[in-house]
Amino acid sequence: AQSVTQPDIHITVSEGASLELRCNYSYGATPYLFWYVQSPGQGLQLLLKYFSGDTLVQGIKGFEAEFKRSQSSFNLRKPSVHWSDAAEYFCAVDGTGTASKLTFGTGTRLQVTL
């Protein structure tokens, strides 16, 4: 069965520290991969996406993610976290290749300490 796993439910980092959020997927082929952020009271916002090509993709707000086929992973990173980055982060995949639906992980809640 197709699945997306975010192993970390909750992560706390200090402001200015680096961040890596993990995402693993289980699909037969390379799916289309996404990271979304959800702030309290806000809708899901797309941070970045990977379809093909360069395995390191840049997104908004200084985030980047690296696709590693051998590890079935698509981890999200940021070199220096800001207090405003505190939110819930979701990894998602489109395994159908038809732009019809996304399958989301359970999310990682990021807390930033000052």
Added chain:
Amino acid sequence: GAGVSQTPSNKVTEKGKYVELRCDPISGHTALYWYRQSLGQGPEFLIYFQGTGAADDSGLPNDRFFAVRPEGSVSTLKIQRTERGDSAVYLCASSVQGSYEQYFGPGTRLTVT
């Protein structure tokens, strides 16, 4: 421009009642999606429209759930005989047809008492 809007933002209803949740997609977006997000979980796909027709309704949990999009714009998610387990945030998203970038609304929080 205006994003995806959903009304109401909150809905409290009694078990057994009927509810309708509305979604206004971004103008010009022909694809529309409904998801359900339970507490502590990621969004779960319910149904996908291309234009007026439901192209994929495989995520609807049972026949109490139904969605329409009669004119290819606004969509309504309808839940009959609500149960406490239906309590969740219902999210709507839209996209340009064929695009993989979905734009999400703020959601409707449904509470069934």
